[in-house]
Amino acid sequence: MRSNYRDIRARNDSAWLIPNDGTRTDHRLRADMRRYGDEDEVDIVVVGAGAGGGVLTQRLARAGWRVVCLDAGPFWDPDTDWVSDERAAHTLYWTDPRQIGGTDPVPLGSNNSGRGVGGSMIHYAGYTPRFHPSDFHTFSADGVGADWPIDYWDLKPFYEAIEQELPVAGQDWPWGDPHAYPHHPHPVGGNGQIFLRGARAAGIDARVGPVAIPNGRFGNRPHCIYRGFCLQGCKVNAKASPLITHIPDALASGAEIRPDCMVTRVVVDDRTGAATGVNYVRAGREHHQRARAVAVAGYSIETPRLLLLSATGRHPQGLGNDHDQVGRYLMVQGAPQTAGRFSEEIRMYKAPPPEVSSEQFYETDPSKPYKRGWAIQTVSPLPITWAEHVTAQGHWGAPLREYLRDYVHWATLGALCEYLPQPDNRVTLADEKDRHGLPVAHFAYSQCDNDKQLTRAATASLETILRAAGASEVITIDRYAHLVGGARIATHAEDGVVDGNHRVFGTPNLYVVDGSVLPTQGSANPALTIMALAARAAARLIAAARGGLAEAQLASR
Amino acid sequence: MPYRCRSQHAVTPQGRGRYPGFDVLDNVHAWDDVTAGVVLARLALPGGLAFFTSAEVGVAAPLLDLLLAQDGDPRVPVLALIDARLAAGETDGWHYDEMPEDAQAWRDTLRLLDEDARARHSGRGFAELTSGKQAALIQAVQDAGTDGQEWHGWSAEHVWSLWTRYACTAFYSHPWAWNEIGFPGPAYPRGYLNAGLDSREHWEVADHDDEDPIPFADRVETARHEHADVVGEERAQERGL
Ligand SMILES: Cc1cc2nc3c(=O)[nH]c(=O)nc-3n(C[C@H](O)[C@H](O)[C@H](O)COP(=O)(O)OP(=O)(O)OC[C@H]3O[C@@H](n4cnc5c(N)ncnc54)[C@H](O)[C@@H]3O)c2cc1C
Numbered sequence: 001m002r003s004n005y006r007d008i009r010a011r012n013d014s015a016w017l018i019p020n021d022g023t024r025t026d027h028r029l030r031a032d033m034r035r036y037g038d039e040d041e042v043d044i045v046v047v048g049a050g051a052g053g054g055v056l057t058q059r060l061a062r063a064g065w066r067v068v069c070l071d072a073g074p075f076w077d078p079d080t081d082w083v084s085d086e087r088a089a090h091t092l093y094w095t096d097p098r099q100i101g102g103t104d105p106v107p108l109g110s111n112n113s114g115r116g117v118g119g120s121m122i123h124y125a126g127y128t129p130r131f132h133p134s135d136f137h138t139f140s141a142d143g144v145g146a147d148w149p150i151d152y153w154d155l156k157p158f159y160e161a162i163e164q165e166l167p168v169a170g171q172d173w174p175w176g177d178p179h180a181y182p183h184h185p186h187p188v189g190g191n192g193q194i195f196l197r198g199a200r201a202a203g204i205d206a207r208v209g210p211v212a213i214p215n216g217r218f219g220n221r222p223h224c225i226y227r228g229f230c231l232q233g234c235k236v237n238a239k240a241s242p243l244i245t246h247i248p249d250a251l252a253s254g255a256e257i258r259p260d261c262m263v264t265r266v267v268v269d270d271r272t273g274a275a276t277g278v279n280y281v282r283a284g285r286e287h288h289q290r291a292r293a294v295a296v297a298g299y300s301i302e303t304p305r306l307l308l309l310s311a312t313g314r315h316p317q318g319l320g321n322d323h324d325q326v327g328r329y330l331m332v333q334g335a336p337q338t339a340g341r342f343s344e345e346i347r348m349y350k351a352p353p354p355e356v357s358s359e360q361f362y363e364t365d366p367s368k369p370y371k372r373g374w375a376i377q378t379v380s381p382l383p384i385t386w387a388e389h390v391t392a393q394g395h396w397g398a399p400l401r402e403y404l405r406d407y408v409h410w411a412t413l414g415a416l417c418e419y420l421p422q423p424d425n426r427v428t429l430a431d432e433k434d435r436h437g438l439p440v441a442h443f444a445y446s447q448c449d450n451d452k453q454l455t456r457a458a459t460a461s462l463e464t465i466l467r468a469a470g471a472s473e474v475i476t477i478d479r480y481a482h483l484v485g486g487a488r489i490a491t492h493a494e495d496g497v498v499d500g501n502h503r504v505f506g507t508p509n510l511y512v513v514d515g516s517v518l519p520t521q522g523s524a525n526p527a528l529t530i531m532a533l534a535a536r537a538a539a540r541l542i543a544a545a546r547g548g549l550a551e552a553q554l555a556s557r
Numbered sequence: 558m559p560y561r562c563r564s565q566h567a568v569t570p571q572g573r574g575r576y577p578g579f580d581v582l583d584n585v586h587a588w589d590d591v592t593a594g595v596v597l598a599r600l601a602l603p604g605g606l607a608f609f610t611s612a613e614v615g616v617a618a619p620l621l622d623l624l625l626a627q628d629g630d631p632r633v634p635v636l637a638l639i640d641a642r643l644a645a646g647e648t649d650g651w652h653y654d655e656m657p658e659d660a661q662a663w664r665d666t667l668r669l670l671d672e673d674a675r676a677r678h679s680g681r682g683f684a685e686l687t688s689g690k691q692a693a694l695i696q697a698v699q700d701a702g703t704d705g706q707e708w709h710g711w712s713a714e715h716v717w718s719l720w721t722r723y724a725c726t727a728f729y730s731h732p733w734a735w736n737e738i739g740f741p742g743p744a745y746p747r748g749y750l751n752a753g754l755d756s757r758e759h760w761e762v763a764d765h766d767d768e769d770p771i772p773f774a775d776r777v778e779t780a781r782h783e784h785a786d787v788v789g790e791e792r793a794q795e796r797g798l
């Protein structure tokens with residue numbers, strides 16, 4: 001579906017609010033931003049300016065709400081704050097301490113969450129597929145996972161809106177609910193060519209896209225320069241993130257974005273049961289922002305942590321946790337990555353790492369012993385990540401160096417396996433404290449048998465494609481990607497943390513609007529779905545407010 | 558472009574590489590200043606160490622040299638790069654729950670490696686051993702990890718991951734290592750025009766297959782032999798112990 005720019009601008013002018021003089025940030029817009037005092041009771045305070053929080057803030061501000069969005073990290077300027085360098089991009093990640101455990105611990109940091117305005121989408125790869133309709137009822141369909149209280153068709157209009165606003169480029173999509181994209185697919189580099197060649201030879205269907213990188217100019221955002229540093233933050237403003245796709249319009253609509261503010265507690269008044277605002281630390285000083293409602297959008301680790309840290313007399317185990325649900329059903333996708341060696345030079349560092357995908361194995365195959373499936377995508381590790389791939393084979397010393405010297409000859413594909421949600425994969429509070437004196441998050445993760453079977457099957461499919469493309473050797477590393485869940489949407493408080501309107505069970509004016517609410521994850525990268533959910537949550541809040549409903553009344557609906 | 562003396566052109570660690578004459582620093586003029594700043598800073602002579610004690614350096618220096626096969630000059634100053642990182646408390650933002658956070662884990666694992674050395678070589682510390690004996694001790698940790706075993710009460714695999722993660726991150730952030738592997742480094746604001754199989758920008762250098770047509774598999778075999786020579790018979794002895 002091609003889009004009408006006038007319609008897009010009528011709901012989100014962000015891309016046109018960016019300077020067109022070769023600089024990446026409109027400092028005037030930031031300097032002139034509306035500012036609230038801590039004592040002002042704003043309509044809503046949003047914790048986190050990432051995928052979920054960024055979209056929610058923009059939508060509510062445009063509808064006239066008085067919004068303050070607090071983020072623990074900086075208000076980035078791509079010109080001065082980001083580098084075109086793998087090592088020095090560490091400033092983009094959430095690197096406050098966290099503990100990992102379980103039988104299959106999941107490394108966090110660079111491979112997971114971000115910090116700062118734009119959230120993890122500052123350093124996400126940029127793939128933006130939709131979920132399939134089946135993802136919303138895996139329990140009824142396959143007897144695994146969970147059924148959502150909403151379905152694909154509820155979300156579809158919001159998928160379409162966000163795809164236009166990012167905007168997404170790709171070929172016509174044959175899988176799930178077949179659809180087209182607003183922008184034509186990008187030309188592919190060596191890695192993408194290998195994937196397409198191998199897939200064709202192996203009889204596997206693959207398509208170019210879907211990536212949130214406009215093909216051509218979009219508003220004042222320039223064209224991608226194919227420099228391959230998407231996971232280090234796009235200095236060009238080509239790759240979409242809320243910093244450029246939603247925050248400029250939020251500012252123009254009167255929202256305040258308050259960076260460098262670490263929220264330490266959602267304050268709930270035990271007499272009324274309602275949230276009254278949040279406590280936060282800025283430059284070493286404690287503050288309290290008053291608000292009529294609070295939305296938490298801090299990512300799947302920090303959101304459950306904040307709910308746990310906000311325990312009160314009435315909710316001694318944490319907010320939304322009366323049924324011991326907070327932090328549970330955290331999910332990661334199994335992301336085995338296979339590299340193949342070719343006599344040609346691939347130089348996979350050129351072009352964006354997200355290029356080509358296949359969702360041929362996404363759905364449950366009744367002839368197989370396992371449920372659900374996986375997606376396949378190009379991934380193009382830069383040297384440090386490539387070294388990790390090689391050391392995972394057990395190489396060190398001279399063989400490590402020899403493999404690395406051969407970097408230009410390797411192509412790399414990754415799978416995203418739909419690991420299943422399990423109650424014991426969860427965030428809890430550890431004994432260790434961070435520099436604010438708050439308990440850090442402990443994240444336990446263990447795979448189930450279905451997960452392991454999926455990884456094996458997915459790895460075999462990656463090897464098949466690379467071999468079919470002519471690889472002389474293939475090497476695989478088992479990795480994880482994309483953390484979601486931990487405060488899932490459910491119909492009943494016994495099964496989750498928020499209802500279908502993202503309202504936390506037991507606290508009428510507290511919402512969670514980020515990746516934590518996902519009950520299942522499919523094999524799709526989650527950012528587009530998180531943004532679409534946030535746009536839907538905002539639409540419902542706006543509609544309810546327009547109907548004259550107080551938050552408390554909504555609870556009974 | 559900043560001045561560079563002739564002898565500093567196209568430097569690779571230990572003079573090894575497959576991209577003759579390729580020097581990412583030839584393109585500093587095409588980089589943005591923030592990126593150029595962080596990359597060029599890696600070339601500066603490291604100052605004094607701030608994190609490791611001298612006893613720890615005695616273990617860490619040979620450990621890192623062996624992990625990365627840096628058996629001669631010019632060397633990427635991996636030890637200094639890791640020291641700076643640990644001194645600044647710049648971790649990856651997570652640690653395994655059975656291990657302390659990274660800085661303490663480095664101190665502890667270096668001490669334990671030294672204890673291994675003293676236990677097996679009649680009281681001689683790691684720093685005093687031949688590189689063959691050192692390599693054998695390191696190999697023993699990796700072997701324990703591969704077998705899913707513990708090393709001094711920690712998962713040996715997690716210890717191995719700590720060492721290799723920090724070592725590779727430091728080494729492959731250095732422009733000399735990029736010269737060695739044919740990676741052009743920073744690419745903003747110029748970007749690339751010629752992506753695709755066997756395509757190059759005019760400043761990229763082809764793998765010198767034609768001059769050195771040894772197939773990759775054979776080169777890896779040679780590297781394995783070289784490596785085996787370092788780890789050597791000592792390893793067999795260690796395993797027997
Ligand atoms: C390397 C990598 C590659 C990825 N690739 C893709 C991809 O290709 N496609 C895709 O769809 N997804 C991808 N993702 C995942 C995607 O980026 C995330 O799923 C998504 O951004 C999560 O959205 P969120 O709203 O839940 O949280 P985030 O976007 O992470 O936003 C959370 C924000 O909250 C802030 N915050 C947290 N706690 C607090 C607090 N207490 N006080 C104040 N602020 C706080 C944080 O600073 C952060 O800015 C990738 C992620 C990584 C790390």
Ligand code: SF4
Pocket residue numbers: 213223224225226227228229230231233234235236237238239351352353
């Ligand atoms: S490859 Fe394109 S989208 Fe990715 S970081 Fe570079 S310019 Fe941005």
